[in-house]
Structures are given as structure tokens and as C-alpha cells.
Amino acid sequence: MGGTQACRSAVFYQPAVSHLLCFVGKSQRVHGGNNVFDCCLGTRDNPIPSRIVRSYRLQLVQDGCDIPAAVFITTRGKRLCAPPQAQWVLKLQEKLNAKFARKVRAIPVLS
Amino acid sequence: CLEQGQEAGSWEHCDGDSWEGGILPELCEKQAVQSFARTYQPAVYLLLSLLGTVGNGLVLLTHTRYRRAHSITDVCLLHLALSDLLLLLTLPFAVTDTLQGWSPGTATCKALQGLYALNFYSGFLFLTCISVDRYVAIVQVPAACRLRPRARRHGWLTAGLAWLLATLLALPQFIYGRAEQHQDLRLCRVVFPRAVSRAARGATNLVQVVLGFAVPFLVMVSCYAAVARTLLAARGAQPHRALRVLLALVLVFVALQLPHSLMVLLDAAELLASWEVSCAQSRRKDLALLVTGGLANLRCCLNPLLYAFLGQRFRHELWLLASDAGCVGPLDPRCPSCPSPRRRTSISTCPDVV
Numbered sequence: 001m002g003g004t005q006a007c008r009s010a011v012f013y014q015p016a017v018s019h020l021l022c023f024v025g026k027s028q029r030v031h032g033g034n035n036v037f038d039c040c041l042g043t044r045d046n047p048i049p050s051r052i053v054r055s056y057r058l059q060l061v062q063d064g065c066d067i068p069a070a071v072f073i074t075t076r077g078k079r080l081c082a083p084p085q086a087q088w089v090l091k092l093q094e095k096l097n098a099k100f101a102r103k104v105r106a107i108p109v110l111s
Numbered sequence: 112c113l114e115q116g117q118e119a120g121s122w123e124h125c126d127g128d129s130w131e132g133g134i135l136p137e138l139c140e141k142q143a144v145q146s147f148a149r150t151y152q153p154a155v156y157l158l159l160s161l162l163g164t165v166g167n168g169l170v171l172l173t174h175t176r177y178r179r180a181h182s183i184t185d186v187c188l189l190h191l192a193l194s195d196l197l198l199l200l201t202l203p204f205a206v207t208d209t210l211q212g213w214s215p216g217t218a219t220c221k222a223l224q225g226l227y228a229l230n231f232y233s234g235f236l237f238l239t240c241i242s243v244d245r246y247v248a249i250v251q252v253p254a255a256c257r258l259r260p261r262a263r264r265h266g267w268l269t270a271g272l273a274w275l276l277a278t279l280l281a282l283p284q285f286i287y288g289r290a291e292q293h294q295d296l297r298l299c300r301v302v303f304p305r306a307v308s309r310a311a312r313g314a315t316n317l318v319q320v321v322l323g324f325a326v327p328f329l330v331m332v333s334c335y336a337a338v339a340r341t342l343l344a345a346r347g348a349q350p351h352r353a354l355r356v357l358l359a360l361v362l363v364f365v366a367l368q369l370p371h372s373l374m375v376l377l378d379a380a381e382l383l384a385s386w387e388v389s390c391a392q393s394r395r396k397d398l399a400l401l402v403t404g405g406l407a408n409l410r411c412c413l414n415p416l417l418y419a420f421l422g423q424r425f426r427h428e429l430w431l432l433a434s435d436a437g438c439v440g441p442l443d444p445r446c447p448s449c450p451s452p453r454r455r456t457s458i459s460t461c462p463d464v465v
Contacts, residue, residue: 035300036144036397037293042387046134061308063293064300066382071138079138 039065040081047088048072048080050095058084139390144397152209155405156202159412163199166415167192173419173428182259183244186266188418190273191237195411198230202408204299213299217290220299224288225281231319233277234411235327238364240269241418246334250341280322283315309382316379324372328364335361356421363417367410371403 040059052074059069059081070084070093082089170192180186204223207213213220248255258265289302303311335357342353377396381388388396419425 036141036148036401038138038140038142039393040136041139041390041393042136044135048134060305062291062302062305066309072135080135081138082135 035064037064039063040067040069040071040079043067043069043081043083045083045086048082048092050092052076053092053096055100056093056096137390139393141394141397144394144401147398148401149209151401151405153206156206156408159405159408160199160202163195163412163415166412166420167196167199169429169432170415170419170425171196173425173432177428177431178424180263180266182248182262183266183269184241184248186263186270187237187240187244187273190270191234191241191414191418194230194233194237194277195414197226198234198408199411201227201230208299212296213290214297215290217288220290221285221288223299224301225285228281228284229274229277231323232280233273234414235323236273236277237270238414239327239330240273242331242334246337250337280318283311309385313379313382316375316382320372320376320379324368328368331361331364356417359421360417363413364410367406367413371400371407374400374403 053072054075056070056072059065059067059071061068068084070082070089072080072082072092074080170188174180174185174189174192178185180189201223205227208223247258283303284301287301287303288299290297290299291302292298293300301315302308339354339357374396378400380386381396420429
């Protein structure tokens with residue numbers, strides 16, 4: 001849940017930051033429509049380098065998707081599906097959380 | 112730089128992200144299906160609600176005003192119209208959910224999801240009861256005659272049981288309907304507990320196909336086949352009109368329900384057997400579920416036409432209604448749409464017409 005919560009709080013504090021960190025390709029699009037959701041349909045246990053990952057979010061089965069997954073958003077805006085329990089996935093998530101926390105502290109609150 | 116789809120580690124040889132698409136599967140985007148849904152669903156659902164409200168409203172009005180139910184079929188037709196009307200009235204809410212997200216609370220969402228499921232099931236139960244009652248009235252004449260004095264009471268009892276069974280079947284929707292944040296929108300959905308989510312969705316789909324299609328279909332086909340045999344054997348009366356009506360009932364039921372039921376069955380199999388499908392397949396499946404779902408809801412608009420309007424009695428009552436409202440003059444015996452007593456040979460629940 002860390003990723004999605006982090007993104008929401010970013011939206012709350014500072015829209016520009018949220019855009020920077022939580023930009024998920026076309027994340028502003030309206031979803032819905034007879035439960036047609038963008039989902040990861042499968043995952044693969046292939047580690048990816050952290051330098052190409054901008055942020056992540058977790059896909060839950062309750063979201064209307066068939067499987068749980070960690071969705072990594074790359075610097076190019078691609079959304080890659082990884083197994084949420086894999087060690088490298090958890091580590092990468094922690095790294096991204098830490099990076100996110102640093103950035104939020106660094107940005108002054110605008111009036 | 113190495114080609115896409117290389118093993119992990121090869122990324123170091125690349126300057127950019129050219130490999131990223133191959134190493135991990137990508138999220139399946141369904142933007143095209145979503146925008147189609149946002150056009151198709153409002154157009155089809157609003158049209159259906161409008162037409163269906165008029166049709167079923169007229170059935171309810173004529174039944175309550177002019178008809179004293181004499182048979183189980185009469186009672187079931189009245190409740191079928193009510194059930195269809197309630198189902199169609201939930202559709203505009205589904206449309207606003209699709210277009211703008213769900214602003215009312217979770218309680219309203221439960222009511223919407225529950226009422227839709229309740230009326231979905233009750234409609235099939237009433238259709239099934241009507242076919243059984245017609246079978247008894249036409250094929251099992253002695254039993255029908257014996258039961259006839261109590262038919263009205265049996266009708267209400269049947270309807271009550273059908274509503275009760277439909278409510279039980281709709282319990283998952285009443286319990287697990289929830290207004291929930293989904294990425295950037297709040298949506299009204301049925302959210303099963305995480306641990307059983309996949310199995311529960313699969314099981315709900317399976318129940319929907321078995322009780323919402325397979326059982327009613329088998330009962331209807333066997334009842335109406337027996338009725339058709341009896342009508343063909345009976346010389347004299349005009350069996351052809353009645354047979355055409357029976358054929359229309361079954362064909363329309365199959366044409367509207369079979370496509371959606373097959374898609375729901377496919378979805379259930381995928382959920383329960385944990386098949387992994389490709390993105391293109393998943394898009395096609397969602398599109399097919401959407402289109403066939405609209406078709407399946409069309410049933411609620413056609414029931415008044417198939418079950419009530421094809422009957423001469425209903426047309427006669429409509430005429431009475433119009434003349435009561437001052438739209439037309441008093442009943443004209445020469446008007447072609449008005450029934451003459453001798454022509455009341457359409458499939459009737461009354462055993463003495465056969």
C-alpha cells in the first residue's frame with residue numbers, strides 16, 4: 001500500500017510533486033466502465049535496475065484484477081508487472097519509498 | 112545495444128530502456144475498451160431504461176387496473192414486469208457510475224448492486240414459472256383443472272418464493288457492494304474479501320450462468336416442447352399462431368442470453384482455473400462482456416412485448432386504458448387490434464381453450 005498512499009499524500013501536499021513522482025503514463029484518465037480496468041495479467045521474476053524505475057504502485061485482487069502485482073513505472077512511462085512477494089521487488093519498493101521521502105522533504109511548501 | 116527480451120543483466124549494455132518491454136510483462140491497458148464503454152453503456156442503457164419503463168409500466172398499469180389474476184402465469188407476468196422495471200431503473204445509476212464515479216455512499220451502492228442482482232435472478236425465475244404453468248395448463252389438463260380454484264393463491268405463493276430465492280442469490284451483492292476508491296475515481300463495485308476474491312468472483316459467475324441461463328433454458332425448452340406437441344396434436348384450433356409465439360419466446364431468450372452467458376462462463380473458467388490470458392485476449396473478453404451485457408438487459412424491454420403484448424387480452428386492456436384516458440373513443444368492435452371472443456385461442460393458461 002506504501003506506493004499508493006505515498007502518491008495520495010503527495011497529491012494532497014503538492015500537485016507538482018505528485019506529477020513528478022506518481023506520473024503513471026496516463027494516470028489522470030477516468031477509469032471505470034463496466035469494470036474494465038487496466039491490470040497486470042501476469043508477472044515475471046526478473047529483477048530490473050532501480051535507475052530506470054520512477055515509482056511503483058501495488059495492484060490488488062480487490063481492485064478488479066485477477067492477480068496481485070507490483071507495478072513499476074519506468075522513466076519512460078512503461079508499467080511493468082512484477083511478483084509482489086519477490087525479494088528484489090520488496091527491496092526496490094523500499095528504495096523508492098526512501099527516495100520519495102527525501103524528495104518531499106526537499107521541496108518547500110508553496111503558499 | 113542488445114535486443115529486447117534479453118536476460119536480466121544485459122541492460123548494462125544498453126544506454127536506454129530499449130529492453131524494458133521484454134524483461135517483465137507490461138500492464139495491460141484497456142483505454143480503447145474503456146472509452147467504448149463510456150459511449151456504449153450510456154447510449155444502450157438509457158435507451159433500454161426508457162423503452163422498458165414504458166413497456167413494463169403499461170403491463171403493470173393494465174394488470175392492476177383491469178385484470179384479476181386467474182392463474183399463476185397472470186401473477187408471474189405482473190411480477191415479471193415489476194422485476195424488469197426495477198432492474199431497468201438501476202441502469203441509469205450504473206451509467207453515472209461509469210461516467211462520473213460513485214458519489215453516493217456505500218449503502219446506496221449496496222442497494223444498487225443488490226437490486227440489480229435480485230431482479231436479474233427474479234426475472235429468470237418468473238420466466239421459468241410461466242413456462243411450467245403453461246405446461247401444466249395445456250399438457251396436464253386434469254391437474255390444471257384440479258388446481259384451478261387455488262391458482263390465484265398458488266400464484267402469489269410462487270411469486271413470493273421466487274422473490275425470496277432471488278434475494279438469497281443476490282446476498283453477495285448486498286453484502287459486498289462497496290463504494291471504493293479505484294485509482295483516481297470512486298466506484299461502486301462488488302468487492303469480495305481478498306483471500307477469496309478470485310474464487311468468489313468465479314463462483315458468482317458460475318451461479319449466474321447456471322441459475323440465470325442453464326436451468327431456466329432447460330425448463331423452458333422442455334415445457335414449451337411438450338406444449339408444442341400437445342398443440343400440434345390438437346386438431347381444430349389455430350395452433351400455428353401459438354407455436355410461433357412459443358418459438359419466439361425461446362429464440363429471443365437464447366439469442367439475448369446465450370452470448371452473455373458464454374462470456375460469463377469463460378470469465379468464470381479463467382478465474383477458477385487461473386488461466387493466464389494475453390492482453391489482446393483480455394481486451395476482447397472485456398469488450399464482448401460489455402456488448403453482450405447490453406444485449407442481455409434488452410430482455411427486460413422485450414418481455415412486455417413477448418409475454419403481454421402478443422396476448423390479445425393485453426392489447427384489449429391497452430385499448431381500454433387509452434379510452435379511459437380519453438385518448439381514443441370507446442371500444443370499437445371493428446378495430447382490428449381488438450379481440451373478438453372467438454379468436455382467443457392464443458396460448459392461454461386456461462385449460463379449456465385447448
